[in-house]
Amino acid sequence: MGAYLLKRLVSLIPILFGISVLVFTILHLVPGDPASIMLGTNATEESIAALRKSMGLDEPLVTQYLTWVGGLLQGDFGVSVHSGQEILPQIIKRFGITLQLTVFAVLIGWLVAIPFGIISAIRAHSKTDIGVRVATLLGISVPNFAIGTLLLLVTSLYFNWFPPIDVVSFWENPVEAFKVFVLPATTMGIVVAAGVMRMTRSAFLETMDKDFIRTARAKGNSKWTVVIGHAFRNSSIPIVTIAGMQIGYLLGGSVIVEQLFSIPGLGQYVLEAIYQRDYPVVQGGVLFVALVFVLVNLLIDLIYTWIDPRIKY
Amino acid sequence: MKKRVLAGMFLSLSLALSACSGGGSAPSEQAKPQDQSQQQEQPQASAKTELIVAAEQEPVGFDPHKVPAASSVRIYSLLYDSLTKLDENMNLIPHLAEKWETSEDGKTITVSLVKGVKFQDGKDLTAEDVKFSFERILNPDTGSISKSYFSSLESIEAKDPTTVVFHLKNPDAAFMANTSSASTSIVPAGSGDLTTDTAGSGPYMLEKYESGQYVLLKKNPNYFRSDLAKVETIKFQIMKDEAERLAAIRAGKIDVSMVSADSATLLQGKPGVEVKGYQSLEYSYLGINVNKKPFDDPKVRQAISYAVDRNQIVQTVWKGEAALTGPIAPAVKGWAVDTNSYDTYKLNVEKAKALLAEAGYPNGFETQIDTAATYPDMVETAQVLQQQLKAIGINAKINQLEWGNYIDVWKSKDGNLMVGRNTSGVDADRSMRYFFHTEGSANVWNYSNPAYDELVQNALMAVDQTERKAMYEKAQKMLVEEDVPNLFLASPKNFYAVRDNIEFAPSAAGESFALVRASIK
Numbered sequence: 001m002g003a004y005l006l007k008r009l010v011s012l013i014p015i016l017f018g019i020s021v022l023v024f025t026i027l028h029l030v031p032g033d034p035a036s037i038m039l040g041t042n043a044t045e046e047s048i049a050a051l052r053k054s055m056g057l058d059e060p061l062v063t064q065y066l067t068w069v070g071g072l073l074q075g076d077f078g079v080s081v082h083s084g085q086e087i088l089p090q091i092i093k094r095f096g097i098t099l100q101l102t103v104f105a106v107l108i109g110w111l112v113a114i115p116f117g118i119i120s121a122i123r124a125h126s127k128t129d130i131g132v133r134v135a136t137l138l139g140i141s142v143p144n145f146a147i148g149t150l151l152l153l154v155t156s157l158y159f160n161w162f163p164p165i166d167v168v169s170f171w172e173n174p175v176e177a178f179k180v181f182v183l184p185a186t187t188m189g190i191v192v193a194a195g196v197m198r199m200t201r202s203a204f205l206e207t208m209d210k211d212f213i214r215t216a217r218a219k220g221n222s223k224w225t226v227v228i229g230h231a232f233r234n235s236s237i238p239i240v241t242i243a244g245m246q247i248g249y250l251l252g253g254s255v256i257v258e259q260l261f262s263i264p265g266l267g268q269y270v271l272e273a274i275y276q277r278d279y280p281v282v283q284g285g286v287l288f289v290a291l292v293f294v295l296v297n298l299l300i301d302l303i304y305t306w307i308d309p310r311i312k313y
Numbered sequence: 314m315k316k317r318v319l320a321g322m323f324l325s326l327s328l329a330l331s332a333c334s335g336g337g338s339a340p341s342e343q344a345k346p347q348d349q350s351q352q353q354e355q356p357q358a359s360a361k362t363e364l365i366v367a368a369e370q371e372p373v374g375f376d377p378h379k380v381p382a383a384s385s386v387r388i389y390s391l392l393y394d395s396l397t398k399l400d401e402n403m404n405l406i407p408h409l410a411e412k413w414e415t416s417e418d419g420k421t422i423t424v425s426l427v428k429g430v431k432f433q434d435g436k437d438l439t440a441e442d443v444k445f446s447f448e449r450i451l452n453p454d455t456g457s458i459s460k461s462y463f464s465s466l467e468s469i470e471a472k473d474p475t476t477v478v479f480h481l482k483n484p485d486a487a488f489m490a491n492t493s494s495a496s497t498s499i500v501p502a503g504s505g506d507l508t509t510d511t512a513g514s515g516p517y518m519l520e521k522y523e524s525g526q527y528v529l530l531k532k533n534p535n536y537f538r539s540d541l542a543k544v545e546t547i548k549f550q551i552m553k554d555e556a557e558r559l560a561a562i563r564a565g566k567i568d569v570s571m572v573s574a575d576s577a578t579l580l581q582g583k584p585g586v587e588v589k590g591y592q593s594l595e596y597s598y599l600g601i602n603v604n605k606k607p608f609d610d611p612k613v614r615q616a617i618s619y620a621v622d623r624n625q626i627v628q629t630v631w632k633g634e635a636a637l638t639g640p641i642a643p644a645v646k647g648w649a650v651d652t653n654s655y656d657t658y659k660l661n662v663e664k665a666k667a668l669l670a671e672a673g674y675p676n677g678f679e680t681q682i683d684t685a686a687t688y689p690d691m692v693e694t695a696q697v698l699q700q701q702l703k704a705i706g707i708n709a710k711i712n713q714l715e716w717g718n719y720i721d722v723w724k725s726k727d728g729n730l731m732v733g734r735n736t737s738g739v740d741a742d743r744s745m746r747y748f749f750h751t752e753g754s755a756n757v758w759n760y761s762n763p764a765y766d767e768l769v770q771n772a773l774m775a776v777d778q779t780e781r782k783a784m785y786e787k788a789q790k791m792l793v794e795e796d797v798p799n800l801f802l803a804s805p806k807n808f809y810a811v812r813d814n815i816e817f818a819p820s821a822a823g824e825s826f827a828l829v830r831a832s833i834k
Contacts (some may be wrong), residue, residue, distance in 0.1 A: 032720065036717075043754070083371075093524075152560050165567070166523075264551075268525060
């Protein structure tokens with residue numbers, strides 16, 4: 001186990017190195033120059049040159065890359081060429097917001113998806129099952145910007161309720177934070193729920209057909225005892241897998257939902273930086289998201305061993 | 314819960330779609346359910362001391378000499394002061410400069426500063442600070458885009474604490490008007506980088522900037538104009554999505570928000586919200602690369618002008634909320650020429666075809682219009698032009714570019730046709746010399762006409778205003794009727810949605826001009 005963990009952590013190095021080269025290259029290949037974007041069509045050649053120089057963009061690309069990576073190795077993500085703000089504190093702060101949103105969305109999603117997925121599997125082909133499956137299909141098909149806009153309009157126009165406009169964290173003020181995050185988290189939760197519900201249903205259908213379930217039932221256990229005590233754990237692996245993937249994606253920041261609800265999360269931070277060609281921010285942001293994604297996947301792999309002790313690394 | 318949400322979604326699908334797309338047909342139905350309940354949420358007039366303004370974009374630093382982005386200008390123009398200001402009719406009015414005198418030869422301008430003005434840190438604002446600020450703008454390392462405004466400036470002298478003398482290389486009639494721009498604000502002598510640091514003398518002080526969320530400004534209690542800055546705090550709330558801004562202003566969560574012409578129609582007559590529009594300084598244009606074949610022939614460019622129905626652009630793209638414009642937008646009242654006087658503005662397809670034939674293209678040609686996908690109005694303008702040009706056999710392909718990419722193409726001076734938007738400057742000189750003089754830094758059309766160059770250069774040096782006006786009229790006619798390096802299409806109105814308990818009068822003088830005069834009823 002310890003050796004496995006070490007191996008996985010060491011394998012992070014080439015992954016992150018590869019990503020750093022990739023993101024740096026792609027970003028500098030994209031047309032558009034941060035200085036000209038910042039100064040707009042009102043700029044003079046002279047002012048663009050001065051700004052490029054102050055942004056360090058007049059250096060050769062290799063030098064720029066080495067400077068950047070050199071900084072990273074010392075834990076220095078650099079400063080935004082745009083706002084002059086330190087990048088790492090911003091990433092951490094915004095990641096904190098994205099993390100809260102993700103946890104909330106995932107909780108909403110799972111609380112709906114797992115019970116309904118189980119019911120749907122146990123009562124396969126019943127009216128409930130069909131209802132759940134239709135809802136799942138809708139949840140997957142309707143884009144989240146449509147769901148989000150609808151939620152915002154329905155609550156503000158029909159219920160005259162609009163979420164607080166300043167974002168507060170759950171640690172500061174749980175009640176306010178709930179109000180801030182409830183709409184965006186529901187928007188994301190619907191999509192999460194749809195995926196998890198499908199997976200729960202199919203996993204349970206498969207497990208409920210297994211011999212050990214029949215044996216457990218034959219021993220006189222009630223249906224729900226069997227479902228909770230025997231089927232649940234045995235069906236969890238695929239559910240945890242898809243949930244892990246979803247968390248990984250959501251932690252990268254849900255760009256559309258963050259934009260729509262003005263949640264200053266990581267997705268919005270990186271998106272804005274892409275528009276402005278704020279190279280160090282995009283590079284740092286993408287690298288950070290990649291790291292989180294890989295770590296979440298590692299965590300999921302470790303959770304497997306807890307769910308199913310037969311799995312050994 | 315999920316089902317209930319989904320049911321709600323179905324019920325209001327049509328509602329949301331119309332709101333998403335900004336379509337104007339459904340809004341009256343949308344409002345009804347909310348009308349009665351709206352009243353309860355009205356903030357208490359007496360308790361409210363904070364004005365919340367929606368900001369569509371995140372500011373990119375607060376250094377007035379370095380950042381020309383509108384998202385930053387709207388904030389630093391409240392933190393700093395400039396020597397002069399423009400009022401709502403675009404008349405130059407004194408500000409930090411109490412009065413100024415121009416010498417007879419037009420080459421010396423002596424400015425008297427208002428006495429007793431202090432920076433927010435308590436230091437006096439003196440002639441030394443003015444000298445430092447202009448020298449900072451002129452320093453190439455600052456990279457200020459305002460440097461190009463002051464090419465005539467030779468040296469600055471701080472004669473005594475309240476007297477500044479500007480020595481010019483040549484007379485410059487636009488000089489004082491150019492000092493009204495917020496990007497020529499006066500900063501304390503010795504200032505370093507002001508991107509995150511601010512120390513102006515302006516009506517508001519930077520209290521807090523929460524990146525991605527808001528910028529909070531607090532009233533400067535020692536502001537030298539006690540008649541201005543009536544509101545205690547102004548909060549710029551960053552809200553990037555128009556649908557969210559609309560919902561927020563209707564729910565009374567924000568007080569002031571800039572809105573599109575589409576949304577303005579949608580909000581018209583909604584309780585609690587007033588929509589206020591004004592003629593902006595902007596205009597949309599079709600830029601023509603006069604070096605490229607077939608556009609190197611003025612006849613081809615004139616043909617395009619005759620083939621374009623500008624009124625259709627006003628109606629389709631701007632829903633009628635725009636005015637026809639020449640090289641100087643109509644909001645710049647003193648200088649703009651009445652577009653009715655232009656022959657090339659009258660749609661004349663036959664004449665256009667004849668001109669094309671004379672130029673050797675009786676069957677038209679294929680070409681490309683570059684435009685920015687980021688701005689829907691530019692894309693729509695390009696589409697209308699594409700249709701209209703078909704009538705004379707010009708088949709244009711539209712090339713939509715992402716903003717960063719668009720700026721690259723714009724700078725390359727190598728496009729064919731390009732749809733974009735310009736802002737008329739505070740003085741006629743900006744609109745004429747900067748965009749169309751051979752040396753003009755925004756002349757990306759390769760347009761060069763020595764007669765035009767001489768005319769606008771002389772106009773700049775003319776001390777007599779009547780004479781100056783006549784020269785600019787002639788220059789405008791030259792651009793519109795003869796050389797046609799650009800087609801000037803439409804100057805849109807800008808709209809603000811304002812809660813009805815807020816006194817706020819937006820105008821071409823700019824948002825900050827209205828904000829320092831705003832009050833809560």
